[in-house]
Amino acid sequence: xxxxxxxxxxxxxxxxxxxxxxxxxxxxxxxxxxxxxxxxxxxxxxxxxxxxxxxxxxxxxxxxxxxxxxxxxxxxxxxxxxxxxxxxxxxxxxxxxxxxxxxxxxxxxxxxxxxxxxxxxxxxxxxxxxxxxxxxxxxxxxxxxxxxxxxxxxxxxxxxxxxxxxxxxxxxxxxxxxxxxxxxxxxxxxxxxxxxxxxxxxxxxxxxxxxxxxxxxxxxxxxxxxxxxxxxxxxxxxxxxxxxxxxxxxxxxxxxxxxxxxxxxxxxxxxxxxxxxxxxxxxxxxxxxxxxxxxxxxxxxxxxxxxxxxxxxxxxxxxxxxxxxxxx
Ligand SMILES: Nc1ncnc2c1ncn2[C@@H]1O[C@H](COP(=O)(O)OP(=O)(O)O)[C@@H](O)[C@H]1O
Ligand SMILES: [Mg+2]
Numbered sequence: 001x002x003x004x005x006x007x008x009x010x011x012x013x014x015x016x017x018x019x020x021x022x023x024x025x026x027x028x029x030x031x032x033x034x035x036x037x038x039x040x041x042x043x044x045x046x047x048x049x050x051x052x053x054x055x056x057x058x059x060x061x062x063x064x065x066x067x068x069x070x071x072x073x074x075x076x077x078x079x080x081x082x083x084x085x086x087x088x089x090x091x092x093x094x095x096x097x098x099x100x101x102x103x104x105x106x107x108x109x110x111x112x113x114x115x116x117x118x119x120x121x122x123x124x125x126x127x128x129x130x131x132x133x134x135x136x137x138x139x140x141x142x143x144x145x146x147x148x149x150x151x152x153x154x155x156x157x158x159x160x161x162x163x164x165x166x167x168x169x170x171x172x173x174x175x176x177x178x179x180x181x182x183x184x185x186x187x188x189x190x191x192x193x194x195x196x197x198x199x200x201x202x203x204x205x206x207x208x209x210x211x212x213x214x215x216x217x218x219x220x221x222x223x224x225x226x227x228x229x230x231x232x233x234x235x236x237x238x239x240x241x242x243x244x245x246x247x248x249x250x251x252x253x254x255x256x257x258x259x260x261x262x263x264x265x266x267x268x269x270x271x272x273x274x275x276x277x278x279x280x281x282x283x284x285x286x287x288x289x290x291x292x293x294x295x296x297x298x299x300x301x302x303x304x305x306x307x308x309x310x311x312x313x314x315x316x317x318x319x320x321x322x323x324x325x326x327x328x
Contacts, residue, residue, distance in 0.1 A: 009146045011023075020294075021058075024251055032286040038134075040184045040185075041123055041129075041131055041132050043131065043134060043185070044131045044132065044133050046142055048104070048143060048146065049150070051103065051139075052104060053095060053098035053153075053160075054099060054194065055099045056095050057092070058092075058282055059094060059096070061168065061227060063232045063235075069223065070093065070094070070097065070198075070223075071097045073221070074098070074153055074196045075101065075103075076153070077118055077151070077192065077193075077194025077197075078196055078221060079197040079219055079220045080194065080196065080199070081198075081220035081223075082198070082222060082223060083198045083201050083204065083223075083226055084200075084224065084225030085203060085270060085272055086272050086274075087273050087275060088227075088272065089236075090167065090225070090272065091155075094198050098144070101149070102149065103151045103152060104144075104152045105152070105155055106136050106138075106154050106155065107155045107157065108129070108136045108144060109158065110156055110158045110161045110162045112210075116165075118205040119136055119137050119170065120134075120135045120136070120180065120181075120182045121135040121138060122126050122138060123133040123145060132183040135182065136154060137169070137173050137187075138180050138187040140197075141173070141178070141179070141180065141188065141195060142187060142196065144193050144195040150192060150193045152194075152195050153195075153197075153198060154195060154196070154197045154201070155199075156197065156198070156199040157199075159200060159212065159216070159218070160204075160210045161210055170197075171215060173195070174197050175214075188254075227270070228273060230255070230256060233273060234279075237277050239280055241284050242280060247283065247295060247314060248293075250323045251276070254303070254319055254321050254323050255276060257319050257323070258316065266314045266315065267316070268312070269312075273305070278301065279298050279302040280304045282294075282298040283295070283298040295324065295326065303316065303328075304316060304317070304328060
């Protein structure tokens with residue numbers, strides 16, 4: 001094989017091998033102003049099957065009419081921001097609504113390390129040469145335009161975890177422009193097509209939570225989902241086979257106490273409905289097993305195991321002793 005001239009280029013977080021001959025061949029040779037030159041490489045085709053919604057485990061039980069409200073917004077192509085704790089069922093309910101109406105869903109799990117390339121796209125290379133891999137923004141627009149019901153959902157989980165500069169890259173998709181430029185091409189939502197951007201964020205009342213920029217926030221309507229009270233937790237968790245007075249009620253007390261410790265920053269974890277559902281499953285498992293001690297074992301497995309800090313774990317053990325009257 002011919003020895004072609006190659007070099008390393010840093011694109012976002014990935015170091016890729018760039019084949020100069022290949023890139024040169026793709027340059028627009030009529031453009032003499034090199035500053036305006038657009039380096040187009042072929043764009044990889046979208047695999048639409050990747051965005052078919054699937055149903056998640058259990059049915060979401062709404063505490064008020066929050067899921068109905070979300071559903072209307074998703075159907076009407078609104079941008080909707082849900083601010084609420086982990087484990088409240090946000091991801092589950094968004095996927096289940098998408099599934100109910102067969103609306104394709106494109107997800108980005110946002111983090112501090114999310115790069116602009118994840119949103120817009122980035123050049124990649126494989127054995128056949130260079131190509132452009134679209135990010136979630138142009139992908140969501142394309143998927144919406146091509147979907148059978150002219151809709152798509154873009155789900156930005158933990159949107160506030162994105163660095164501010166990266167948050168801004170979503171603006172042209174979430175405002176009236178409804179478009180984004182990627183690899184020299186403008187991707188624009190077709191007339192009558194609805195793209196609903198659903199974003200989630202942790203409660204801003206927690207210390208150490210990243211913020212949303214004002215211009216990102218102003219492009220969303222939304223709701224704050226409060227931490228459920230004990231009555232709601234009684235409703236949404238499957239408590240079958242578990243004694244009320246000696247286990248359920250004290251457990252719900254423990255959950256509220258730990259949540260208050262979390263608000264005061266005495267501990268850095270609050271039990272979510274997901275953790276409480278784990279506790280109930282665990283309790284039933286140990287009740288049926290020969291290992292015994294279902295209460296203490298479940299508290300260790302599903303409560304104490306969530307606290308790695310020694311001082312915080314001691315605080316929780318003290319709470320367990322006071323509420324259940326048993327050492328954990
Ligand atoms: N209101 C609810 N109705 C039914 N299950 C719930 C509810 N809230 C939480 N859960 C349980 O907790 C899990 C929460 O998961 P998830 O959707 O990942 O939460 P989030 O995205 O808010 O962090 C669900 O899979 C379910 O088992
Ligand atoms: Mg989630």
